[in-house]
Amino acid sequence: MKKILKKIMKRDAYLYQYLKAIDRFGLFKPPFEKNMARTLESYDLQKGHQVHFVQIGSNDGLQGDPLHPFIVSHNWKGILAEPQPPLFEKLVNNYAASRERLFFENIAVSRAPGYFPFYFVDPDNKDLPEWLSQLSSFNREVILKHADYYPRIADHIKVINIKTDSFDKMLERNGMENVDLIHIDTEGHDFEILKSIDLDKYKPEIIIYEQKHLAKAEARESVRYLRKKGFRVRLSKSDCIAIRKDLTLKNPKH
Secondary structure (H helix, E strand, O other): OHHHHHHHHHHOHHHHHHHHHHOOOOOOOOHHHHHHHHHHHHHHHHOOOOOEEEEEOOOOOOOOOOOHHHHHHOOOEEEEEOOOHHHHHHHHHHOHHHHHHEEEEOOEEOOOOEEEEEEEEOOOOOOOOHHHHHOEEOOHHHHHHHHHOOOOHHHHEEEEEEEEEOHHHHHHHOOOOOOOEEEEOOOOOHHHHHHHOOHHHHOOOEEEEEOOOOOHHHHHHHHHHHHHOOEEEEEOOOEEEEEEOOOOOOOOOO
């Protein structure tokens, strides 16, 4: 049955994206995503539901977000940064019930403050598949890579100048000093952001980032960088999760 489904989904990219979006029970999740969910569950329990996090590239807080269930169901406290104004508005609304524990930043994180061109797919176009609204990047070519799934994607790319600020300034502004977990999902800018963060200062125990849009050499460099910083690294085709070598996680009991 699974082989049949895979063949169908390879032929129909829209069906594949739809099944990913509606899957609530992990039926279509690859092993890496299931392992990441178990890792986060174990870490959440070990920290007594008191995790301080920073999420960069939060989108609307729902689609493809591994942190969402822990933020809404437990006492996680942190910063969520999303540069696109329409998605930022959705993000704030989607976390309305947890707002007293969260800080929202309508910026892109970079090495220094400023304004830079930012490319994204029009999130207000109701004729487009919903998953397209997740696509945004400082690099237009990253978005165009998805043309295999949606050939006319170039017709729907917009550009705006967005505000950028450093990781340090963002945390200082929100009075946050301790960071347990960092999640980065910025469509190709992930390693640049990672290098801009002083890991020796903040000492996060878990880092999650997307590496599928990095050049192969840059993806390999990101792994070497984190290993030198004292992390053990797990990779999938899409993502990377780095865990401090001195952090021991127990399997959650069900």
